[in-house]
């Protein structure tokens with residue numbers, strides 16, 4: 001049997017709030033196909049909760065989640081972190097980059113964690129920065145870069161270990177429309193081969209770039225819309 005690259009089975013997440021429980025995600029099941037899948041829904045509908053479960057940052061109250069064939073729901077925190085390092089890349093709305101590292105060092109960082117030799121790290125980081133159009137910014141620190149440039153560095157870093165899944169949570173949320181388009185263009189372009197790109201957004205224009213849109217409401221998956 002083929003191992004699921006990104007699959008959720010009946011995922012439920014409940015948070016305790018004082019005496020009450022909040023059901024942030026309710027019985028979410030989906031086997032993500034290759035390509036770009038957008039996750040949309042109003043604020044509080046469970047988008048970030050879902051992403052945190054799919055990536056193994058958090059564990060479900062009920063249900064199963066597989067990343068690169070690994071049962072994240074059955075693994076401890078360290079093992080989940082290991083799976084994540086090897087198979088997932090992340091681009092968040094903000095606070096993506098390590099402020100004390102240059103752009104090149106940020107991109108090389110996941111390879112350092114994996115134990116890739118220094119020369120290879122630098123070469124690959126250079127190539128990735130070139131791919132996102134930032135060769136001239138290699139030695140800049142995050143604070144010396146624009147928001148759009150920082151997101152492009154974040155994309156380069158997310159690709160450092162050639163992940164099977166690329167997760168993005170409101171990746172264009174803090175950018176003006178020109179910078180946002182460029183970041184979105186780069187993200188969409190990364191959906192090659194077996195790779196899955198999961199794009200969490202509340203912006204319909206961003207979601208329209210995906211091959212399919214999953215709509216959440218009050219923690220439930222209420223619609224799956226395939227692009228014609």
Ligand SMILES: Nc1ncnc2c1ncn2[C@@H]1O[C@H](COP(=O)(O)OP(=O)(O)O)[C@@H](O)[C@H]1O
Nearest residue numbers: 015016022024042043044045046047048049050
């Ligand atoms: N750590 C937490 N503890 C308690 N409640 C939480 C926690 N994280 C999220 N929630 C609640 O779960 C629901 C879904 O939140 P979230 O996944 O952040 O939604 P979205 O990303 O769609 O805005 C909300 O009602 C939110 O308040």
Ligand SMILES: [Mg+2]
Nearest residue numbers: 044047048049
């Ligand atoms: Mg959110």
